[in-house]
Amino acid sequence: MTAPATPLLEVRRVTKQFPGVRALRSVNLSLGRGEVLAVIGENGAGKSTLMKILAGVQHPDSGEVRLDGAVIELRDVQAAQRHGIALIHQELNLAGNLDIGANIFLGREPARFGFVDRATIRSESAKFLAPLGLDLDPDTRVDDLPIGLQQLIEIAKALASRARVLIMDEPTSSLTQHESARLFQVIKDLRTQGVSVVYISHRLGEVKELADRVTVLRDGENAGELSRDAISHDAMVRLMVGRDVSQFYERKSHAPGEMMFEARAVRTPAHPRHEINFTLRAGEIVGLAGLVGAGRTELLQTLFGVAPAVGGELRVRGETVALRSPIDAIRSGIALVPEDRKQQGLVIEMAVSENLSLASLRRDQRGGFLNRPAEQAICDEMIPKLSIKTPSPAQPAQFLSGGNQQKVVLGKWLALAPRVLLLDEPTRGIDIGAKREIYALMDRLAAEGVAVLFVSSEMEEILGMADRVLVMHEGRLTGELSRAELGEEAVMQLATGGKKPARE
Amino acid sequence: MKKILGIFALLVAVCVVTVLFSDRFLTAYNLENVIRRTALFGIISIGVAFVIITGGIDLSIGSLICLVGCGLPWLLSVKGLPLPVALAAVLGASLLIGLAHGLLITKLRLQPFVVTLCGLLLYRGLARGLTGDQTQGFGAAHDGLRWLATGKLAVPGLGGFGVPMPCVILLFVAIAAAVFLNHTIYGRYLLALGRNEQAARYSGIDTSHMILLAYVICSGLAGLGGTLFVLDVNSAQPVDFGNFYELYAVAAAVLGGCSLRGGEGAILGVVIGAALMQVLRNMITLTGLPTHIEFAVIGAVILVGVSADEVVKRLAAKRRAAREAVVG
Numbered sequence: 001m002t003a004p005a006t007p008l009l010e011v012r013r014v015t016k017q018f019p020g021v022r023a024l025r026s027v028n029l030s031l032g033r034g035e036v037l038a039v040i041g042e043n044g045a046g047k048s049t050l051m052k053i054l055a056g057v058q059h060p061d062s063g064e065v066r067l068d069g070a071v072i073e074l075r076d077v078q079a080a081q082r083h084g085i086a087l088i089h090q091e092l093n094l095a096g097n098l099d100i101g102a103n104i105f106l107g108r109e110p111a112r113f114g115f116v117d118r119a120t121i122r123s124e125s126a127k128f129l130a131p132l133g134l135d136l137d138p139d140t141r142v143d144d145l146p147i148g149l150q151q152l153i154e155i156a157k158a159l160a161s162r163a164r165v166l167i168m169d170e171p172t173s174s175l176t177q178h179e180s181a182r183l184f185q186v187i188k189d190l191r192t193q194g195v196s197v198v199y200i201s202h203r204l205g206e207v208k209e210l211a212d213r214v215t216v217l218r219d220g221e222n223a224g225e226l227s228r229d230a231i232s233h234d235a236m237v238r239l240m241v242g243r244d245v246s247q248f249y250e251r252k253s254h255a256p257g258e259m260m261f262e263a264r265a266v267r268t269p270a271h272p273r274h275e276i277n278f279t280l281r282a283g284e285i286v287g288l289a290g291l292v293g294a295g296r297t298e299l300l301q302t303l304f305g306v307a308p309a310v311g312g313e314l315r316v317r318g319e320t321v322a323l324r325s326p327i328d329a330i331r332s333g334i335a336l337v338p339e340d341r342k343q344q345g346l347v348i349e350m351a352v353s354e355n356l357s358l359a360s361l362r363r364d365q366r367g368g369f370l371n372r373p374a375e376q377a378i379c380d381e382m383i384p385k386l387s388i389k390t391p392s393p394a395q396p397a398q399f400l401s402g403g404n405q406q407k408v409v410l411g412k413w414l415a416l417a418p419r420v421l422l423l424d425e426p427t428r429g430i431d432i433g434a435k436r437e438i439y440a441l442m443d444r445l446a447a448e449g450v451a452v453l454f455v456s457s458e459m460e461e462i463l464g465m466a467d468r469v470l471v472m473h474e475g476r477l478t479g480e481l482s483r484a485e486l487g488e489e490a491v492m493q494l495a496t497g498g499k500k501p502a503r504e
Numbered sequence: 505m506k507k508i509l510g511i512f513a514l515l516v517a518v519c520v521v522t523v524l525f526s527d528r529f530l531t532a533y534n535l536e537n538v539i540r541r542t543a544l545f546g547i548i549s550i551g552v553a554f555v556i557i558t559g560g561i562d563l564s565i566g567s568l569i570c571l572v573g574c575g576l577p578w579l580l581s582v583k584g585l586p587l588p589v590a591l592a593a594v595l596g597a598s599l600l601i602g603l604a605h606g607l608l609i610t611k612l613r614l615q616p617f618v619v620t621l622c623g624l625l626l627y628r629g630l631a632r633g634l635t636g637d638q639t640q641g642f643g644a645a646h647d648g649l650r651w652l653a654t655g656k657l658a659v660p661g662l663g664g665f666g667v668p669m670p671c672v673i674l675l676f677v678a679i680a681a682a683v684f685l686n687h688t689i690y691g692r693y694l695l696a697l698g699r700n701e702q703a704a705r706y707s708g709i710d711t712s713h714m715i716l717l718a719y720v721i722c723s724g725l726a727g728l729g730g731t732l733f734v735l736d737v738n739s740a741q742p743v744d745f746g747n748f749y750e751l752y753a754v755a756a757a758v759l760g761g762c763s764l765r766g767g768e769g770a771i772l773g774v775v776i777g778a779a780l781m782q783v784l785r786n787m788i789t790l791t792g793l794p795t796h797i798e799f800a801v802i803g804a805v806i807l808v809g810v811s812a813d814e815v816v817k818r819l820a821a822k823r824r825a826a827r828e829a830v831v832g
């Protein structure tokens with residue numbers, strides 16, 4: 001599909017400057033009716049900023065936005081909504097204390113005699129939940145849902161606004177393959193109804209499947225465009241990075257060393273009926289696969305002492321340990337990079353440097369006093385090592401792009417030099433170059449004798465990185481696959497509660 | 505630092521206005537008095553700043569000051585306890601009260617507002633009950649101890665002006681507090697957990713203990729403040745001693761740059777905030793404005809102060825962005 005003569009939406013020479021960062025420099029973009037346009041680029045390329053401008057959240061320093069050929073003023077979110085533009089934010093933006101229905105209709109509550117019409121909300125909500133495969137009670141509080149479902153609620157909310165232009169900023173970053181597939185179907189249906197979609201993702205496979213056209217941003221500038229038949233993995237990477245990225249998964253096989261970590265009949269508070277047994281050896285990278293809600297995050301939280309085990313035994317290097325709080329876990333050499341970086345990973349208003357050193361303060365202290373040289377040393381090591389893109393270590397973490405925030409969380413834990421590293425969706429929202437760096441880092445840590453356990457919903461990542469895979473289904477550890485047994489089919493079997501395929 | 509400059513400018517402005525309207529402001533006697541009051545309020549404001557930094561609030565300070573302020577002379581004169589025992593009792597009680605607040609807030613997960621609102625009612629009632637609602641004082645006794653509040657260190661060459669003792673005490677408290685907040689890991693922990701308690705906990709910070717500590721510091725400094733207040737005036741009426749002091753303290757902290765959302769605050773700013781309020785009160789007295797409109801004036805000035813601060817901040821951010829747009 002090619003864009004018609006006047007595109008529906010057009011961005012012309014938009015520039016946006018933040019203190020210390022030029023996020024967008026004379027960027028152009030056009031979107032046709034019923035077109036799915038993918039916008040890709042590395043972390044900090046300016047994708048989210050551009051979308052926020054379209055949604056009226058932020059305002060360009062110069063440049064214009066045209067809708068149907070006429071310049072429009074996007075003063076605030078309401079103005080954008082009046083023009084039929086809706087944005088699904090990269091970071092969740094729901095009112096957690098309200099129920100699903102209230103969130104979907106937030107700001108557009110159907111009213112009857114001046115009162116919120118709850119009956120209509122209930123019945124209407126279902127209309128937008130169903131296409132996403134959600135069979136949820138609209139009265140459920142959003143806070144009580146796992147992050148993947150919250151993301152889907154966010155999408156339902158945008159659908160309910162009946163926008164002409166629907167912008168999705170990394171909508172699948174916390175969805176499973178299954179849920180993503182449903183979302184893709186919804187997007188394709190929207191396209192046939194003439195709705196235009198701007199789709200941002202670091203997952204190039206998705207882009208290839210969905211996009212009619214790809215616009216690439218690099219360092220806040222247009223880096224190129226690909227039409228439908230020119231979209232290929234390599235072409236996209238070349239435009240994003242400016243060079244070829246070869247050998248994606250870097251996995252040298254290391255002989256597993258001593259026993260680092262053992263879970264014996266461990267029961268988590270979330271799924272107390274199931275006993276979990278597994279081991280981690282030094283130098284091993286073990287994947288933890290399963291569907292969203294399978295209890296993987298809860299298991300990691302138990303191993304890190306956030307939600308202490310209600311039974312069973314945990315051993316670190318052969319010694320039984322009581323992990324009643326993250327403090328205990330850190331003392332035993334365990335680190336967790338959590339799933340939700342805004343809530344659990346970062347003190348978002350604090351400086352990058354303060355976030356990087358937060359977990360190490362206790363270790364580096366001088367009799368209770370801050371050890372500034374040590375803090376500085378952590379920044380000097382981690383910012384280049386993880387290529388964290390920030391104007392200075394003093395920049396508040398909230399002003400970093402999503403992917404760079406994730407790197408700060410990683411850096412915080414690497415600074416502690418853990419022996420057991422637990423990673424919950426470590427590459428969520430991270431661009432392809434950074435992903436590769438993180439994989440290389442995992443490999444290097446393993447080579448140094450760290451035992452790595454990582455949760456991932458990306459099958460490719462599991463298959464590419466893991467020496468061994470544990471699979472969970474509804475709170476149960478349904479099986480373990482060695483490198484030789486590993487395959488997409490086998491993982492999915494176990495993840496959906498099936499048996500390990502026989503190999504004889 | 506910028507935040508402090510704004511409030512400091514406001515303080516200077518109010519001083520200048522007062523000097524223009526009254527020639528009594530710059531007398532040694534008046535300045536000593538203003539500084540003494542500033543110091544006393546500064547001490548309790550620093551305490552509440554710690555609680556505000558954790559994202560909490562302490563409304564019980566005024567009543568705790570009443571309990572301590574009436575309790576100390578009552579223990580000495582009516583109960584006849586020896587001075588060290590009485591002092592230990594009131595200060596110990598303050599710390600225990602802070603501990604109780606902290607435990608209710610971290611273990612029972614009650615809201616700070618509710619816990620300390622109950623404290624506000626409870627401690628004043630307790631003070632009135634214990635003393636039979638009778639005014640308490642030291643009479644002519646304990647002059648040595650009272651020197652801590654009423655005395656001054658003469659400064660040679662300044663024509664009889666001396667630094668009031670509470671100011672010396674405040675100096676120690678403020679330096680200790682500033683060092684604690686800015687240079688120890690515990691200060692960093694408080695700032696971090698005030699912004700995001702969950703992320704702090706995930707980073708291996710014992711957030712419950714840190715919050716507990718903040719409430720103990722707050723009540724402890726309120727206890728110290730209450731002791732000094734009563735030593736200063738030598739007479740405490742249970743029904744209104746320390747009335748509204750919690751609001752003065754909270755206002756000083758907020759003026760000084762603490763955010764009620766938590767995670768933000770600077771000790772120097774809090775002290776300047778306390779000073780601003782005392783100079784305002786002084787201005788009202790000296791310029792002959794009716795004293796019963798005192799609260800209205802203070803309220804208005806605080807509102808102007810925080811609004812101006814916000815406006816200046818936004819303008820500065822805009823200018824900075826614009827400048828960089830040109831440069832970049």
Ligand SMILES: Nc1ncnc2c1ncn2[C@@H]1O[C@H](COP(=O)(O)OP(=O)(O)OP(=O)(O)O)[C@@H](O)[C@H]1O
Pocket residue numbers: 018019021022023041042043044045046047048049050090389398399400401402403404429431
């Ligand atoms: N409010 C802000 N204040 C200051 N700088 C900001 C702000 N928002 C974004 N930036 C900066 O602007 C640049 C572009 O950020 P943006 O969020 O648009 O990137 P992105 O392409 O969406 O990246 P990601 O893939 O990591 O989400 C980054 O360098 C970021 O640090």
Ligand SMILES: [Mg+2]
Pocket residue numbers: 047048049090169401402
């Ligand atoms: Mg983004």
